[in-house]
Amino acid sequence: MARSTPTYTPVRNYAISFFLSALLLFSDISYGAFAPLRGFVTASTLYAQMISRGIFEGISATFSSFHANKNLIQENKELKEQILKIRTTDFINKKDNQEKIQIINFHKDLINSLKNKDVAIYEIASIDLRNYLCCSTHRIFLRNDENVSVGKNSPVFAGESFIGQIKDSYLNFIEVILFSDFNHVLPIKSNFLYCDAKGKGKPMLISCKVNKTNKNFNYQIGDTVYTSGLGGIFLKDIEIGFISAIDSFSIDEVEVLITLKANPLEETFYGIMGEEADEI
Amino acid sequence: MGLWVKKLMKFSNHLIILSTIILGFWLDDSLNPLTIKLFLELNFGFLIFTYWVFAMPEKLHSSAALFYGLVADLLFSNVIGFNMLFFIATSYIIHLYVFRFRIFSYFQLSVFFSGSSTFYTACKYLLLSPYNYSYLVLILSFLINAVLWVGLYFIMRAFRRSIF
Numbered sequence: 001m002a003r004s005t006p007t008y009t010p011v012r013n014y015a016i017s018f019f020l021s022a023l024l025l026f027s028d029i030s031y032g033a034f035a036p037l038r039g040f041v042t043a044s045t046l047y048a049q050m051i052s053r054g055i056f057e058g059i060s061a062t063f064s065s066f067h068a069n070k071n072l073i074q075e076n077k078e079l080k081e082q083i084l085k086i087r088t089t090d091f092i093n094k095k096d097n098q099e100k101i102q103i104i105n106f107h108k109d110l111i112n113s114l115k116n117k118d119v120a121i122y123e124i125a126s127i128d129l130r131n132y133l134c135c136s137t138h139r140i141f142l143r144n145d146e147n148v149s150v151g152k153n154s155p156v157f158a159g160e161s162f163i164g165q166i167k168d169s170y171l172n173f174i175e176v177i178l179f180s181d182f183n184h185v186l187p188i189k190s191n192f193l194y195c196d197a198k199g200k201g202k203p204m205l206i207s208c209k210v211n212k213t214n215k216n217f218n219y220q221i222g223d224t225v226y227t228s229g230l231g232g233i234f235l236k237d238i239e240i241g242f243i244s245a246i247d248s249f250s251i252d253e254v255e256v257l258i259t260l261k262a263n264p265l266e267e268t269f270y271g272i273m274g275e276e277a278d279e280i
Numbered sequence: 281m282g283l284w285v286k287k288l289m290k291f292s293n294h295l296i297i298l299s300t301i302i303l304g305f306w307l308d309d310s311l312n313p314l315t316i317k318l319f320l321e322l323n324f325g326f327l328i329f330t331y332w333v334f335a336m337p338e339k340l341h342s343s344a345a346l347f348y349g350l351v352a353d354l355l356f357s358n359v360i361g362f363n364m365l366f367f368i369a370t371s372y373i374i375h376l377y378v379f380r381f382r383i384f385s386y387f388q389l390s391v392f393f394s395g396s397s398t399f400y401t402a403c404k405y406l407l408l409s410p411y412n413y414s415y416l417v418l419i420l421s422f423l424i425n426a427v428l429w430v431g432l433y434f435i436m437r438a439f440r441r442s443i444f
Contacts, residue, residue, distance in 0.1 A: 014372040017346045018369060028360045130313050130316075135358075135408060136412065
């Protein structure tokens, strides 16, 4: 007599698949074995989005022109409305362009102040928002339409501060690892500490663990944090954020939380500077 | 082939199933940035996959789970192997107890499938984002996914009956 429901479930196939998946997962987490493949797929997806957007806009333009030919009288009325809309849009565009010029001028000023002419400005293509808001992987992709060769690990800045480093480039896109990414380490300093700050995996947050001393650490909250220049990748003494909290981590250590100055969700243009470096 | 006759499915049917799973993951990607502020993580992609295995166990075997997982990993994950691993494991469990599930009530089914999706979420956080691990997210996601699974079950069943 059957003791259980008869099913056909070949354990061998599942076991092989399970171990194969586990092996792939381990090699990717530990050694980043498939990072180039993932980058290529992401870049291809971005391309597909851009192309489909172009096609959609082309189709909608064709339909609208066909419709316009049929209804010329209606078009006259619409054109009058369009003129009014264009006037309004033009006004907004002017303002927008003024802001863009201000941003570009700011970047130019920053470049001049850093006495470094080897800088290019790139527009953001996408940000992995789901991971940025919930998880540890904080990456953005920049558009590199002219396919300019960029150095791996070069510093990237946005707004008024550094924001991350180049991770890799795929097709015409540049992958940038943000400071808040769990795998990023940034040498920093403030009035009372030097340390390698690690990304917290939370938006705009990095942290470092320092030994407790006799100092009362709570008085240091709000202190400005700068790049220390250690490692030779980032310029020294660039403000990157401020100390927002100091928590006890263990008997001997405290965790210093640093809120970053630049918010990637508010930035459109990113600057990349410097030659190829060796480390992240 | 023993007690079950192995029935192969057309490639086009696999593509339809894969499309629904991709749609689910795309929904997750679109909605989760909004819902995560409310401590909710939706798992439409995973739930749709489990539905298909539950509905057609004789047609979806380990190779299908492996392939769907690989595509989901390539398009939506930060690591290769994670979805593959969970799709395989879940597929095996569903295959093992599929006839017992058939006599379960909708409530029991939704608890099981929502529990599976919560386990999936928990492992995702533990492996890929330990600093963001939150019991509140898991508990709320469990409750919401349990409710969503019932709706998803009826929608997917209607879709399956109209297609296959």
